[in-house]
Amino acid sequence: MAQSIAIASGKGGVGKTSIAVNLALVLRQLGSRVTLLDADFGMANAHILMGQNLRPRIDKSMLANGTVDDALSTSAHGVTILSGGSAALDLLDLKKNERLQLIRNLESLSDETDYLIVDTPAGASDATLAFVAAADRIVLVVVGEPTSFMDAYTIVKAAHLEHGVRSFSVVVNMASDGQEARRHFDHFLAIALRFLDVELTYLGHLPMSLPLRRSVVARRPLMANPADAKGVEAEAFRSIAQKLLKAPANKSSGIRFFLDTMEKES
Numbered sequence: 001m002a003q004s005i006a007i008a009s010g011k012g013g014v015g016k017t018s019i020a021v022n023l024a025l026v027l028r029q030l031g032s033r034v035t036l037l038d039a040d041f042g043m044a045n046a047h048i049l050m051g052q053n054l055r056p057r058i059d060k061s062m063l064a065n066g067t068v069d070d071a072l073s074t075s076a077h078g079v080t081i082l083s084g085g086s087a088a089l090d091l092l093d094l095k096k097n098e099r100l101q102l103i104r105n106l107e108s109l110s111d112e113t114d115y116l117i118v119d120t121p122a123g124a125s126d127a128t129l130a131f132v133a134a135a136d137r138i139v140l141v142v143v144g145e146p147t148s149f150m151d152a153y154t155i156v157k158a159a160h161l162e163h164g165v166r167s168f169s170v171v172v173n174m175a176s177d178g179q180e181a182r183r184h185f186d187h188f189l190a191i192a193l194r195f196l197d198v199e200l201t202y203l204g205h206l207p208m209s210l211p212l213r214r215s216v217v218a219r220r221p222l223m224a225n226p227a228d229a230k231g232v233e234a235e236a237f238r239s240i241a242q243k244l245l246k247a248p249a250n251k252s253s254g255i256r257f258f259l260d261t262m263e264k265e266s
């Protein structure tokens with residue numbers, strides 16, 4: 001029963017990739033088979049945080065031949081990474097039908113993975129929205145800045161109005177403390193509910209963290225480092241993962257990564 005999880009934010013630099021990578025590792029450590037799709041095609045960097053130098057990568061032939069089985073992936077810390085690689089110019093501007101074809105092709109993963117985590121590109125492009133709407137669960141990453149709220153709101157609004165998505169989960173990143181993070185979430189919730197018929201589930205926060213930043217520089221994810229496993233960040237990642245798996249799922253119709261997930265659940 002494979003499930004897909006999209007990580008989105010609108011604004012760049014708020015921690016999407018850091019969260020995608022570490023959530024993938026938490027789920028792996030819980031015993032699940034995890035695939036991380038770096039959907040920031042052409043400017044991929046999840047593999048860099050995972051300490052991998054990629055050669056195999058998604059390319060246009062994968063769109064055409066309808067399979068992801070042909071060693072188009074690499075593995076790091078037990079997580080399979082699917083990535084367009086960096087500077088893959090032919091993937092920077094996928095056409096709509098190519099993107100939908102790619103999402104469809106990932107269905108073939110459903111027998112070999114439990115969770116597909118999708119790190120989406122910044123912005124609210126058609127590509128980002130297609131990946132968001134195709135996921136069973138959607139994690140919005142916000143930081144306590146008006147620009148972050150507005151960009152995340154843009155994603156919620158577009159995903160809701162254009163794709164019928166109602167259910168989103170929210171992580172507040174780089175917060176000073178839990179109370180401040182909760183205030184940020186409540187503020188964001190109030191904005192969203194004022195204009196849209198959506199539901200937002202609060203998953204928790206991550207502190208502004210030097211270890212997290214260092215882990216990026218060291219190219220070894222925090223959750224891959226046993227020495228960090230008892231830190232506040234590790235606790236936060238585990239708690240966020242648990243709440244996420246219980247959060248309401250996206251029930252919108254349309255093209256999905258795993259077509260029959262919802263049918264299996266119901």
Ligand SMILES: Nc1ncnc2c1ncn2[C@@H]1O[C@H](COP(=O)(O)OP(=O)(O)O)[C@@H](O)[C@H]1O
Pocket residue numbers: 009011012013014015016017018019173174175206207208209210212213214216
């Ligand atoms: N909780 C945090 N505390 C400190 N730095 C963080 C935190 N989360 C992310 N960062 C840093 O912010 C920068 C952007 O993070 P990244 O995950 O690449 O964001 P995005 O994928 O949204 O662009 C990186 O340098 C990362 O180390």
Ligand SMILES: [Mg+2]
Pocket residue numbers: 016017018040045119
């Ligand atoms: Mg990123």
